Amino acid sequence: MVVRLAVRINSFAYADGTKAMGKIDIDIGKGEFTGILGSNGSGKTTLLKIMDGLIKNFKGAVYLDGRDVRKLSPKEIFRKVGLVFQNPDEQLFAGSVADDVAFGPLNMGLRSNEVAQRVREALDDVDMSGCEAKSIHNLSYGQKKRVCIAGLLAMGHEMLLLDEPTAGLDPMGEYRMMSLLKKLNTEKRVTIVMATHSVDLVPVFLDKLYILSKGSIVRGGTPEEVFSAPEDMADVKLRLPQIAELIYKLKHEDKMAFEKIPLTIGEARREIMRLASGTAEG
Amino acid sequence: MNSVKKIFFVALICCGLLLSADAVYAMHIAEGILPLHWAALWFAVAIPFVAFGLYSLNKRSRDDLSFKPLAGLMTAVIFIISCMPIPVPLAGTCSHPCGTGISGILVGPSISVVIAAAALLIQAIFLAHGGLSTLGANIVSMGVMGSFTGYLTFKLLRSFRMNIAVAGFTAGLFANWATYLMTSVELASGIKGDTTFLPLFWKILVAFIPTQLPLGILEGAMTAGMVVLLYKKRPDLLIKMRVIKPTEAAMHRQGITALVAALCITGAALSAAAPADAAKWSGVDEVVIEKVASEHGREAGATLIDLEQGDIGLFLFLIAGALGGFAAGYYWRSILAERGQSLDDPKEMRPEKQR
Amino acid sequence: MILSGYIHNGDHWLSRMDARVKIISTLILLAMVLTCEGTSFPLFLLLCGAGLCVNMKIRSRMLLMRFLEPLFIVAVLFILKVFFSGNVPMFSFEFMGMTVTGFREGFMEGMRLGCRITGAVMIVAVLGFSTPFNQFIAGLSWLKIPRGFIEISLFAYRYIFMLFEDAMVIYSAQKNRLGYSTIRRSLNSFGILAGALVIKAFDQSQKTTVAMTQRGYDGVMPAPEHKPFKLLEIGGGLSVIIVMGILWKIW
Numbered sequence: 001m002v003v004r005l006a007v008r009i010n011s012f013a014y015a016d017g018t019k020a021m022g023k024i025d026i027d028i029g030k031g032e033f034t035g036i037l038g039s040n041g042s043g044k045t046t047l048l049k050i051m052d053g054l055i056k057n058f059k060g061a062v063y064l065d066g067r068d069v070r071k072l073s074p075k076e077i078f079r080k081v082g083l084v085f086q087n088p089d090e091q092l093f094a095g096s097v098a099d100d101v102a103f104g105p106l107n108m109g110l111r112s113n114e115v116a117q118r119v120r121e122a123l124d125d126v127d128m129s130g131c132e133a134k135s136i137h138n139l140s141y142g143q144k145k146r147v148c149i150a151g152l153l154a155m156g157h158e159m160l161l162l163d164e165p166t167a168g169l170d171p172m173g174e175y176r177m178m179s180l181l182k183k184l185n186t187e188k189r190v191t192i193v194m195a196t197h198s199v200d201l202v203p204v205f206l207d208k209l210y211i212l213s214k215g216s217i218v219r220g221g222t223p224e225e226v227f228s229a230p231e232d233m234a235d236v237k238l239r240l241p242q243i244a245e246l247i248y249k250l251k252h253e254d255k256m257a258f259e260k261i262p263l264t265i266g267e268a269r270r271e272i273m274r275l276a277s278g279t280a281e282g
Numbered sequence: 283m284n285s286v287k288k289i290f291f292v293a294l295i296c297c298g299l300l301l302s303a304d305a306v307y308a309m310h311i312a313e314g315i316l317p318l319h320w321a322a323l324w325f326a327v328a329i330p331f332v333a334f335g336l337y338s339l340n341k342r343s344r345d346d347l348s349f350k351p352l353a354g355l356m357t358a359v360i361f362i363i364s365c366m367p368i369p370v371p372l373a374g375t376c377s378h379p380c381g382t383g384i385s386g387i388l389v390g391p392s393i394s395v396v397i398a399a400a401a402l403l404i405q406a407i408f409l410a411h412g413g414l415s416t417l418g419a420n421i422v423s424m425g426v427m428g429s430f431t432g433y434l435t436f437k438l439l440r441s442f443r444m445n446i447a448v449a450g451f452t453a454g455l456f457a458n459w460a461t462y463l464m465t466s467v468e469l470a471s472g473i474k475g476d477t478t479f480l481p482l483f484w485k486i487l488v489a490f491i492p493t494q495l496p497l498g499i500l501e502g503a504m505t506a507g508m509v510v511l512l513y514k515k516r517p518d519l520l521i522k523m524r525v526i527k528p529t530e531a532a533m534h535r536q537g538i539t540a541l542v543a544a545l546c547i548t549g550a551a552l553s554a555a556a557p558a559d560a561a562k563w564s565g566v567d568e569v570v571i572e573k574v575a576s577e578h579g580r581e582a583g584a585t586l587i588d589l590e591q592g593d594i595g596l597f598l599f600l601i602a603g604a605l606g607g608f609a610a611g612y613y614w615r616s617i618l619a620e621r622g623q624s625l626d627d628p629k630e631m632r633p634e635k636q637r
Numbered sequence: 638m639i640l641s642g643y644i645h646n647g648d649h650w651l652s653r654m655d656a657r658v659k660i661i662s663t664l665i666l667l668a669m670v671l672t673c674e675g676t677s678f679p680l681f682l683l684l685c686g687a688g689l690c691v692n693m694k695i696r697s698r699m700l701l702m703r704f705l706e707p708l709f710i711v712a713v714l715f716i717l718k719v720f721f722s723g724n725v726p727m728f729s730f731e732f733m734g735m736t737v738t739g740f741r742e743g744f745m746e747g748m749r750l751g752c753r754i755t756g757a758v759m760i761v762a763v764l765g766f767s768t769p770f771n772q773f774i775a776g777l778s779w780l781k782i783p784r785g786f787i788e789i790s791l792f793a794y795r796y797i798f799m800l801f802e803d804a805m806v807i808y809s810a811q812k813n814r815l816g817y818s819t820i821r822r823s824l825n826s827f828g829i830l831a832g833a834l835v836i837k838a839f840d841q842s843q844k845t846t847v848a849m850t851q852r853g854y855d856g857v858m859p860a861p862e863h864k865p866f867k868l869l870e871i872g873g874g875l876s877v878i879i880v881m882g883i884l885w886k887i888w
Contacts, residue, residue, distance in 0.1 A: 052851070054847060054851075074850060074851070075853065077851075078850070078851045078852065078853065082851055082852070083851060085844070085848065089799055089841075090841065090844040090845065090848060091844075091845075091848040092795075092848075093351070093792065093795055093845050093848065093849060094771075094791065094795065095769075095770060095771035095774075095791055095794055095795055096769075096771050099771060099861075102859075103849070103852055103853075103854075103858075103859065104852035104853055106859035107852060107853025107854060107855070107859060108853060112862050133769075135769070135771075136795060137795075137798040137799065151852065152852070155852065155853075310706075312706060312707040312710045312754055312758065313667075313707065313754065313757040313758045313760075313761055314667075314670060314671065314679075314707075314753045314754035314755070314756065314757025314758060315710065315714070315750070315753075315754055316671070317671055317672070318668055318671040318672050321671060332786070333783075336783050336785045336786060339785050339789075340785055343785075343856055344856065347846050347849075347850065347854070347855075347856055348842050348843055348845075348846035350785070350788055350789065350792070350856070351792055351841075351842040351845045351846055351849070352838065352839060352842035353789050353792070354788065354789045354790075354791070354792020354793045354795075354796065354842075355792060355793070355796050355800070355838035355839075355841055355842050355845075356835075356838055357789055357790070357792070357793035358792075358793045358794075358796040358797045358800050358838065359800060359831075359834045359835055359838050361793065361797055362797065362800055362801055362804055362834065363831055363834070366804075366827065366830075384831065384835075388835065396785070396786060396789060397789070399786065400786060400789045400790045400793050401793065403790065404770070404790065404793060404794060404797070406761065407761065407764065407765045407770070407773065408765055408770075409703075410703040410704070410706060410707060410758055410761070410762065410765075411706060413757060413758070413761060414663070414664070414667060414761055415667050415671055415757060473714060473718075473750065475722070475746060477722060481721075482717075482721075485717055485721060486717070489713060489717065500824060503824040503825075503827075503828065504824060504827045504828045504831055505828070505831075506828060507824065507825055507827065507828010507829055507831065507832065508828050508829075508831040508832040508835065509832075510828070510832075511828065511829055511832030511833070512832050512835060512836070515832070515836070516836055516839075519835075519836065519839050
């Protein structure tokens with residue numbers, strides 16, 4: 001695995017002395033879809049800002065493609081990695097969709113026809129084709145979030161950091177957003193790191209997962225490895241995916257013979273069908 | 283019809299119109315009012331101010347990348363404030379503040395002119411407040427006069443350690459009235475035709491008194507409320523915008539107290555050392571009380587402390603002057619002191635204790 | 638508060654026209670109206686503009702709201718002119734014990750002023766209803782308006798809507814807690830509202846700067862792109878100017 005981002009943080013505290021980050025030691029591989037899961041106030045946003053080079057006065061180091069981000073200029077960092085804020089209104093500043101998405105490529109010094117092509121492709125990637133002339137204030141919340149992503153894709157970013165991309169979206173909107181990110185990850189090979197506390201969606205889409213609590217990583221691995229016991233999740237003010245909680249209770253309290261704890265509805269359906277066919281034969 | 287009746291008639295008609303109108307707007311000169319040559323003249327007056335404002339803006343943006351977005355956002359704030367309907371008590375209707383006094387205090391007068399110009403352009407295109415041909419005139423009245431008057435009034439009063447609420451109120455009040463005065467000049471000169479300037483100017487001035495006089499007071503109150511809120515909740519913002527110095531927050535209360543004390547002592551001493559001529563005009567003490575007392579066998583005695591004897595009055599004056607001078611001199615050093623240290627921790631700047 | 642950007646009709650032929658042609662035509666027509674001595678030319682422009690607005694499907698209430706303030710100004714100035722300007726009496730009446738006289742010269746001057754104002758307002762209204770603001774600003778940048786002014790205007794336009802929504806939320810919250818029950822409380826509440834907006838503006842500017850910096854912003858926004866002129870649009874604009882110029886001369 002080629003490591004794109006190596007995060008080795010020892011500690012970080014804000015100017016008023018509030019400790020925000022403890023020990024963090026994680027590697028983000030090229031093409032991975034990684035989640036940072038944590039409750040409110042666990043330090044997810046702070047971690048993303050450190051990874052993006054927006055916060056530099058921490059103890060430790062962050063390496064982007066083997067180079068220390070503190071030694072890189074903002075332009076060198078922002079050509080490779082971009083952060084999508086939780087609130088899209090903080091990130092969209094132009095009058096129209098096309099103007100906003102074109103902002104990055106224009107600053108890169110590209111010619112107007114290349115800029116136009118990148119804008120078209122980026123909007124196509126986020127399913128916003130045909131919305132070039134729309135005013136930003138006329139977009140829905142979900143559409144604004146997608147335009148934020150398009151703005152970074154148009155710059156050719158190979159890595160995206162997203163701060164709670166599904167926050168504020170309805171259930172279908174959440175699913176559409178996660179599907180979009182998965183599509184970017186699998187088809188365009190964009191490395192994605194997203195901060196979230198949406199435990200139900202995580203196992204469906206993510207390859208790797210880290211649990212963040214009080215500024216430190218407490219667990220890491222695949223979703224199956226991380227979501228092994230509900231009591232571990234309660235300690236960090238999270239819970240298992242709902243389907244996993246149900247099957248866990250059926251297995252441990254009602255003594256039903258589930259072989260493993262499924263994390264998605266699809267897996268749970270297969271397990272239940274297996275149990276049902278086994279019971280019928282028996 | 284004599285001039286007093288004329289003025290009364292005009293005021294009555296205007297009140298009637300105001301009561302029947304849905305809303306009365308701030309002092310924008312509407313599209314088409316000014317003839318072409320006057321419109322061009324006011325553009326010529328406005329352009330140097332806008333140019334200097336842009337120069338200041340670019341200079342500040344080189345040091346602080348966030349300043350242009352801040353100026354743009356302040357334009358949006360001024361736009362919204364100048365569209366907010368405020369009930370005007372005497373007129374019985376609503377009006378809108380200018381807002382340029384506020385922007386003058388926050389970002390400085392030269393950049394405030396640019397902000398006002400941008401806000402006026404958007405208002406002209408989308409809301410028909412003001413116009414394209416009258417943009418120059420509106421920039422001069424609201425942008426230049428409003429911003430500079432608001433800023434200079436605020437700075438002058440703060441230099442005398444005036445309470446920030448009073449300084450904000452006076453700045454907002456004077457900014458509004460200065461705008462209204464300049465608009466009257468522009469209107470009168472533009473529409474006078476063959477008549478003379480002054481009579482028409484006074485008529486226009488009187489015509490807008492019912493709304494603009496109370497509106498100025500309302501805008502002053504709004505400006506005061508705004509600066510007080512920022513002073514209490516976000517003094518770091520005021521320091522970053524160079525509205526107050528880091529040391530000003532702590533010093534102002536002590537300074538005003540000392541100044542008032544010095545004035546009181548000086549005033550008391552001066553009145554005690556009043557010239558003997560004042561005794562020529564006998565008060566009720568002599569005319570009534572002493573006469574009645576004398577009739578009943580009780581004569582007035584000598585005063586216990588007779589300031590007309592010797593140099594007692596002079597001595598008291600010297601003491602008052604020394605005390606007042608000492609107090610003023612002790613706190614005036616802070617005026618002449620170097621610009622205060624920058625404080626990174628905003629908590630240290632809060633003038634009140636944290637609860 | 639209504640911003641016509643919300644109701645801009647993008648399908649109309651006038652909306653599709655190049656903003657630069659519209660801006661230059663507007664400025665020339667405004668100059669004609671301001672230098673016009675009669676009432677016919679501005680009234681003709683008023684009618685043409687009203688017709689275009691109807692054709693663009695602009696609601697009559699929207700149009701009326703645009704004219705509310707100018708009509709008020711016209712009324713005040715008309716009264717000042719009629720009763721205080723001129724020598725030849727036209728009419729007079731008794732009012733509260735006073736003899737009020739209207740003068741012919743003042744009446745004519747008031748009419749000219751009123752027509753000039755309403756005609757000019759209509760010209761700018763047509764420009765506002767048919768041109769999105771970002772296109773208007775792009776047109777201004779082509780006319781060599783300084784870049785700093787263009788940038789501030791674009792930022793302002795983007796955030797007016799956002800801050801307006803925030804202002805309405807704060808206003809509603811204050812109103813629900815009797816913040817506007819008396820004059821004194823209203824003033825206090827307005828002051829807090831203004832202060833809250835300034836704080837939001839300041840914080841938003843910091844976040845916007847971070848967002849722009851990570852997309853390559855170095856203090857200067859990229860210049861808006863200008864597409865080549867279409868001969869048909871230039872021809873159309875010129876024709877309108879020439880025809881109006883002839884009418885201006887005649888009337």
